[in-house]
Amino acid sequence: VRRGYPEVIYCEGKTPEQVREIAARMYEKGSDVLGTRASLDHFKAVKEVCDNAVYYDVARIISIRANEAKKTKGVIGVVAAGTSDLPVAEEAAVTAELMGNTVKRIYDVGVAGIHRLMSKVDELRSFRVIICIAGMEGALPTVVGGLVACPIIAVPTSVGYGANFHGLSALLAMLNSCSSGVSVVNIDNGFGAAYSASLINRIGE
Amino acid sequence: VRRGYPEVIYCEGKTPEQVREIAARMYEKGSDVLGTRASLDHFKAVKEVCDNAVYYDVARIISIRANEAKKTKGVIGVVAAGTSDLPVAEEAAVTAELMGNTVKRIYDVGVAGIHRLMSKVDELRSFRVIICIAGMEGALPTVVGGLVACPIIAVPTSVGYGANFHGLSALLAMLNSCSSGVSVVNIDNGFGAAYSASLINRIGE
Amino acid sequence: VRRGYPEVIYCEGKTPEQVREIAARMYEKGSDVLGTRASLDHFKAVKEVCDNAVYYDVARIISIRANEAKKTKGVIGVVAAGTSDLPVAEEAAVTAELMGNTVKRIYDVGVAGIHRLMSKVDELRSFRVIICIAGMEGALPTVVGGLVACPIIAVPTSVGYGANFHGLSALLAMLNSCSSGVSVVNIDNGFGAAYSASLINRIGE
Amino acid sequence: VRRGYPEVIYCEGKTPEQVREIAARMYEKGSDVLGTRASLDHFKAVKEVCDNAVYYDVARIISIRANEAKKTKGVIGVVAAGTSDLPVAEEAAVTAELMGNTVKRIYDVGVAGIHRLMSKVDELRSFRVIICIAGMEGALPTVVGGLVACPIIAVPTSVGYGANFHGLSALLAMLNSCSSGVSVVNIDNGFGAAYSASLINRIGE
Amino acid sequence: VRRGYPEVIYCEGKTPEQVREIAARMYEKGSDVLGTRASLDHFKAVKEVCDNAVYYDVARIISIRANEAKKTKGVIGVVAAGTSDLPVAEEAAVTAELMGNTVKRIYDVGVAGIHRLMSKVDELRSFRVIICIAGMEGALPTVVGGLVACPIIAVPTSVGYGANFHGLSALLAMLNSCSSGVSVVNIDNGFGAAYSASLINRIGE
Amino acid sequence: VRRGYPEVIYCEGKTPEQVREIAARMYEKGSDVLGTRASLDHFKAVKEVCDNAVYYDVARIISIRANEAKKTKGVIGVVAAGTSDLPVAEEAAVTAELMGNTVKRIYDVGVAGIHRLMSKVDELRSFRVIICIAGMEGALPTVVGGLVACPIIAVPTSVGYGANFHGLSALLAMLNSCSSGVSVVNIDNGFGAAYSASLINRIGE
């Protein structure tokens, strides 16, 4: 199924050489290329063969643009709490941007400081779809879900320790959200959330 | 947040009398009412006070319409495999309909008989959003996801035994789907899937 | 260690006759008696021998007062969301009252409707200690924790289905709360929360 | 909510540079600063910019005092068994001290050598609140809970192997304590226990 | 391997008729017979054909003696805490007696009331082997293990709720006991503990 | 039981020296030798003493042939999806070949791109037994099982992250396959699958 999106390479577990080769092959065919979970070494290898490759370090994403990027009118909100969740939030935000979406980040709005989140309600309500990232108790999508009327894609992160069990606490919390309109992707899967949000966002274009 | 949907009562764990009372109160205020996980006894109690209450027995849903139902142009596809998953599929389908969506059911398309599913590809591609219900190995959303370009809400069911662990197998399978564009709700949560799908569907109206 | 509290009987798994006999024995020694997880049948059996026994049906508690109850100046807040969590909330509230505390209930303040909770901030800040009950995603203690400066005892409930795993989702969420000052008791353990809160509350008397 | 405590940096997963920068910013605003889960490298980076930074190596804590420390009259007891639990115990003890509490450590009182613990009963009874750290079978809070009448904050540690499952055994044991008055924080969360204990301790000041 | 013990029937999941038939067959061959997990109905069926059958109701054990019972000089101590653990404790104690051991019960010595346990130290030290039963936090074998120099067989019970997970908390606690000399049998397996203890006890005869 | 297969060394956790010594000993006795989970270092050590040792790097297998290899008429199909599963698929394929089987690989047929799999149906139906490798949602054996009438040995892989739990998602999915004729081996156990498939394949020779 052609969806008009970049070709994607999941870099984790691949050597820089393997990623370079796959990326070059795709790029030669005229595709935009998106590499996720990419280390700096992956990027350097790709850069050797694709001069216009760009690296987003927090998001750990490599992008190679073959075509002009378009921007949607509808906006995807990417909402997250602490600094520890930023790699996943940025993976979602950068992926969504590279898929042609207009993206607005709202960070540092953890549920333990509800007033900051409340001060963003108008902005939250302006989005067509929201990606909501949270680790630990994973409560953010539920609170946001109670404030807006658009669909929410929730991303649990593996940030935490002990009874966090590598993201299980946030995952279970999100699956049990008492706000309706929340659906969930795998732990740390910022890419997948962006993909779903992107499919939703373009319905309105 | 007012979203223009019926008021919802989650009937499980409530007595028929409690449900009757809550329903009556909502109905008097002019709301449409939707009761999920409702037994026949719940329905009979509601029927005593709301003459136009309707019961969907497979879906275990009570509906009381106070207002004219509209229907969307965009269609939500509800896709499921075996007969055991039908209660959850119907909970999703009926909820989506009662929220004003045009719904099309495609049942009996399990991945173990892939040819039946393949014969429905054109229809699958006509939907704006798909709700995909599956128990046991929970593979249906992945296969469907590879055939269509619209967002998919996946619902794992608790149907199975042994290493199924009450729906855990299907839940984990769906969270790990290798098809992009799939997000997941709680085990057996047909209602929640319909709610998310409905929020997505109306983006295109 | 004598703490001046009623003697407690955990009624679950005991026959009405066993509870009656234990209660009678305690009562004859001049103790106040508190029976938790008590059915109506437990209560009827106790009532036969202790005329002043009282039954709290939502809390499932039997109380027999031998002595005048005192009330603390400091107030324990009991904060909960939906109606399904009320049995546990009431187990906590009634236990705390029977231990001599002044108790204030704030119910129906789920995190999915954050505005109702925000309208209670002044009251929340007036408590010396808060017991916070929540099922499903268990987010309430974190949000409340961000609004107040007193200790919070969090009680996960087993309310939910599917990936809730009988309260595990709420339990893990609470143990991973990103609000400091939150400690946790066992799933559905309203009694234990009240006991801890009561020990804390009397520090200020 | 201002509670009059130091600002806290959770150093794990942050680079020395990030911690130095955050600490400097906080310190310049006149706050006391507390860095938890800090390595020696974190400390060295902070020390470059804040001359009066102090490092507690067992506790893995960095402290920068901007203001005079006060000491409570009420004492927090920090009770632990073996030497393996000391990092967590010290995280709790040092945090509590830096939050202005008078702290008394009682170490090396494991339940497998009950006589040593019994010889401390009078001291245990002199505390206003107790933080009780234990790994493996996590029994210490229950035994201590039976000896005192003050609230206990229990901290399970991840010390152990095999069926310990990284602290799960101690966590479950503490949540199931048959002593009342025990509430629990996350595995290895000495900081969180100190925070709760500190909120409790100042009720009596 | 003939060990000179009664033939054993595990009655759970068998009909009264099945148990009667098996018991009769064994008895006719001149064996002593021991039925565990036996209901009153199982017993009544057996009694019809074996007049000297005896029922131990708390232990849920049926015994039919074909031969004179001997008693060991060495004593097996059966140590337990609350009344809820008594069915398992009695399954152990009665099984051990029916296997020819001299048994001494020490009940009501939970670790939350350590003084009662301490008052039994001399008696505890007189046993050749101890069976130690505990539910919830499962701490009793560790504390007892620190007081005696004989081997301990620990039996976790499924008594509890919530994070007890049907005996998992006690099982893990016992496997992680920081007292040496403790080995563990399955949750609720009083029979198995008695069997092991009996093999140990007769080493000294 | 002699089955006419090579002697097998499981190299993981053994030093190169240990593997060299075991391999040499077996080889001297005239056996074919197969080393699984072998690193390049293991191979180099073996090569020192067995000149005809061969290394299969993707499969991580060392082979030393003492005897002429035969090939079966019946073919074992080795079917897998993505490149990440290739090490396990190759462990299966190479093992099967070294056990004397004719093997046909069908790779890159993930269920998210069902058309590629469908284009292989005739070939799939020509196999006597199929080894089907899949990670993540583990759906491949179910879909293949619906297309063929031969037995399938399914191998879950540990490829994935988050709610994949090191292969648990694929393992559970395969155990719950709604296609009949699928049986399952341990996560990543390509060797074991090849062994079972080989025993099946030679039934038809």
Place this chain on the structure above:
Amino acid sequence: VRRGYPEVIYCEGKTPEQVREIAARMYEKGSDVLGTRASLDHFKAVKEVCDNAVYYDVARIISIRANEAKKTKGVIGVVAAGTSDLPVAEEAAVTAELMGNTVKRIYDVGVAGIHRLMSKVDELRSFRVIICIAGMEGALPTVVGGLVACPIIAVPTSVGYGANFHGLSALLAMLNSCSSGVSVVNIDNGFGAAYSASLINRIGE
């Protein structure tokens, strides 16, 4: 894929009326019909419309034969230990027979009494494929696997209590079998084992 086997109805969770209707429909088309997990009530309903329906009560199977049964020359061995595993063993054995296989049962050969099993070695070696059923520690397939050179399908059963976790102990044991040639089906899935064994057995016909 037509495999020449009876049509199968999984009766659990279906009403007697539903099963009757499905069975009648299949039977009218000339198919053999096999109903698994069937209660006596299911059977009675089927018997009303299909006079030649037969009920296997231990196996909980309904069979309706429309066609003459053939018998294979190769024999499937069904090997099990205690009486508690018999329902699953019989589900496997009867299913295999109804699929046209010659079946030989070897029961009462638990690994705790290894001599009985050893006395059957010759018979075990005469089978073309073995179905091996075991609950509790699930060791039987490993021991049998060491004695024979044919493929083994292992079926864990849910028989047991406590740390058995509804068959998890046997399932994990079988997946970790140190005998090669063992593959595993879902807990209690006698039907699935028979299906796999049947596909294997007919390779040799």
Place this chain on the structure above:
Amino acid sequence: VRRGYPEVIYCEGKTPEQVREIAARMYEKGSDVLGTRASLDHFKAVKEVCDNAVYYDVARIISIRANEAKKTKGVIGVVAAGTSDLPVAEEAAVTAELMGNTVKRIYDVGVAGIHRLMSKVDELRSFRVIICIAGMEGALPTVVGGLVACPIIAVPTSVGYGANFHGLSALLAMLNSCSSGVSVVNIDNGFGAAYSASLINRIGE
């Protein structure tokens, strides 16, 4: 409780310096010293101060003898299967020897090669108590238990991969052993098994 055994240091997680210091202190008091989970570095540090320290490398044990070792008449059998379990088996065997027991090792008797085990039956029956070590499916104690009449201490090991879950498979199998007379210690806890076995063995001296 003085039991006449060496003082024990659990070296894992301690620095060589810490171990040296603790060992020296104990040794100076005239105690025998036993260090478990000791690396070569731990040993070298100890050797610097205690000239007669001995290192058992497979067992990872340091021993310092201050007193003459005695040997029991009764023999402890240490029974294990593959080479991978040897470190745990040797931890058990060496510990038992250093506690004064006569020890006999029977290795390489895995249940997948039952004939080797059967050839040892007479020797197995000569032991007073058996320590039985097994990983993976953990079946060895059950089979041995059916062959002997002495108590068995079972030790699951963490050897394996995939669904082994770090020893969980063997642990659960052993707890569910259908042989009576088997009790279990923590995963990899060879030391604890030796301690229990030693307490049992000296009953007969």
